[in-house]
Amino acid sequence: MFNSYISNTLKYDPKLCINCGMCSTVCPHGVFSPNGKVAQLVNPKACMECGACQLNCPTNAIKVDSGVGCASAMIWAAARGQKDVTCGCGSGCCDSKLQVLQIGKKE
Amino acid sequence: MKNLSETSSDITLANQWDHLLARLGVKRNEHLVEPGLYTLGKTTQDSPVFVSANYTLSFDALRFALAGINAYILVLDTKGINVWCAAGKRTFGTDELVHRIEEVKLQDRVNHRLLIVPQLGATGVSAREVRARSGFKVEFGPVRAVDLPEYLKNHKATEEMRRVNFTLLDRIVLIPVELNQYLFILIALIILSLLGGFIVAVAAITAILSGLVLFPIFLPWIPTEDFSTKGFVIGGLMALPFALNAFYSMTDETLWLRCGWTLTYMLIMPAITAFLSLNFTGSTTFTSVTGVKREIFSYVPKMAWLFGIGIILIIILSSMRLLGGI
Numbered sequence: 001m002f003n004s005y006i007s008n009t010l011k012y013d014p015k016l017c018i019n020c021g022m023c024s025t026v027c028p029h030g031v032f033s034p035n036g037k038v039a040q041l042v043n044p045k046a047c048m049e050c051g052a053c054q055l056n057c058p059t060n061a062i063k064v065d066s067g068v069g070c071a072s073a074m075i076w077a078a079a080r081g082q083k084d085v086t087c088g089c090g091s092g093c094c095d096s097k098l099q100v101l102q103i104g105k106k107e
Numbered sequence: 108m109k110n111l112s113e114t115s116s117d118i119t120l121a122n123q124w125d126h127l128l129a130r131l132g133v134k135r136n137e138h139l140v141e142p143g144l145y146t147l148g149k150t151t152q153d154s155p156v157f158v159s160a161n162y163t164l165s166f167d168a169l170r171f172a173l174a175g176i177n178a179y180i181l182v183l184d185t186k187g188i189n190v191w192c193a194a195g196k197r198t199f200g201t202d203e204l205v206h207r208i209e210e211v212k213l214q215d216r217v218n219h220r221l222l223i224v225p226q227l228g229a230t231g232v233s234a235r236e237v238r239a240r241s242g243f244k245v246e247f248g249p250v251r252a253v254d255l256p257e258y259l260k261n262h263k264a265t266e267e268m269r270r271v272n273f274t275l276l277d278r279i280v281l282i283p284v285e286l287n288q289y290l291f292i293l294i295a296l297i298i299l300s301l302l303g304g305f306i307v308a309v310a311a312i313t314a315i316l317s318g319l320v321l322f323p324i325f326l327p328w329i330p331t332e333d334f335s336t337k338g339f340v341i342g343g344l345m346a347l348p349f350a351l352n353a354f355y356s357m358t359d360e361t362l363w364l365r366c367g368w369t370l371t372y373m374l375i376m377p378a379i380t381a382f383l384s385l386n387f388t389g390s391t392t393f394t395s396v397t398g399v400k401r402e403i404f405s406y407v408p409k410m411a412w413l414f415g416i417g418i419i420l421i422i423i424l425s426s427m428r429l430l431g432g433i
Contacts, residue, residue: 030266
């Protein structure tokens with residue numbers, strides 16, 4: 001109840017993995033590790049459901065309901081009665097995210 | 108041939124002005140670069156090809172990072188949105204990339220068949236599909252353009268180059284955009300609150316700035332997990348002085364009236380701060396849809412109740428003051 005981020009929709013079937021390494025390459029949060037005979041799901045809680053791994057997995061070993069984790073987009077969509085949530089851009093998030101990428105690396 | 112333009116690694120004063128406006132959230136949809144193929148330096152048929160978005164901050168970060176390197180930059184039409192966000196909605200995606208390759212006749216301009224795409228573009232770009240449809244192999248480079256020179260030495264990214272962070276500086280630069288986004292509400296609330304007097308107006312501003320300024324700064328250090336609870340913590344702390352002031356300054360009021368006014372601060376201010384804090388999720392680099400949805404369902408109703416009860420309390424207390432002449 002007090003940690004909404006403890007689980008997510010990421011599902012990984014190591015039996016299908018051919019160890020191409022793509023998931024560890026594209027993941028921005030180190031959810032997968034390439035060290036092993038197949039990809040290792042080392043930090044599933046860090047998954048932000050961006051969907052990059054699923055899109056680039058050649059054997060469909062990874063499934064995730066991807067989307068943008070933006071409360072204001074979801075609340076606005078709900079308020080307007082829209083089913084699809086797309087971040088408005090419009091909203092500040094998009095400018096924000098890019099800025100994040102440009103600035104320093106370490107705290 | 109058409110669709111070929113020249114660019115350089117120079118960041119001019121005009122570029123910097125444009126960046127400043129972008130960072131302030133001004134003219135949000137006008138920071139555009141013409142999509143197409145650009146040459147940087149003296150390109151040959153063997154020069155590497157980098158893919159970017161048609162948002163000035165994205166494009167400029169790339170060409171600046173590539174200073175001294177002869178390269179092609181293929182700019183996709185992402186409607187002026189940065190790589191990651193555009194990838195999330197597939198404008199920076201497989202279809203647009205394949206289309207742009209054909210549009211600029213990339214196969215005729217270079218001998219090799221390799222594209223270096225920013226790692227965060229992987230949310231919209233399927234490397235396999237691009238290769239199947241265009242013949243070009245997609246290589247996902249580092250997250251940040253600034254790491255490209257290091258990356259190009261052996262085309263290997265370190266783990267650090269593959270991670271997205273959210274440092275204090277990252278969070279601080281977001282504050283102007285956050286403020287800009289809520290400017291209208293901020294002003295409206297200040298005017299409204301002034302009806303209730305100077306302190307009420309200061310309380311309203313404090314609640315909002317706690318969510319828009321203090322929350323981003325202190326985000327990782329507030330000892331709860333959810334954004335909403337973090338917001339309640341900060342909002343509660345900031346409401347405390349107002350609540351105590353209300354209790355101790357109204358010495359000529361009845362005790363329960365003082366308690367009533369104290370309570371209104373503790374109800375309304377944390378609710379506002381928590382709501383704004385939850386809205387910051389979209390600006391972060393790590394919140395999942397699942398988590399944010401859970402937060403909305405568990406906390407937004409509570410925020411609404413606290414806020415609503417607080418407002419009703421204000422109305423009751425104010426009308427009692429007017430009617431009773433207390």
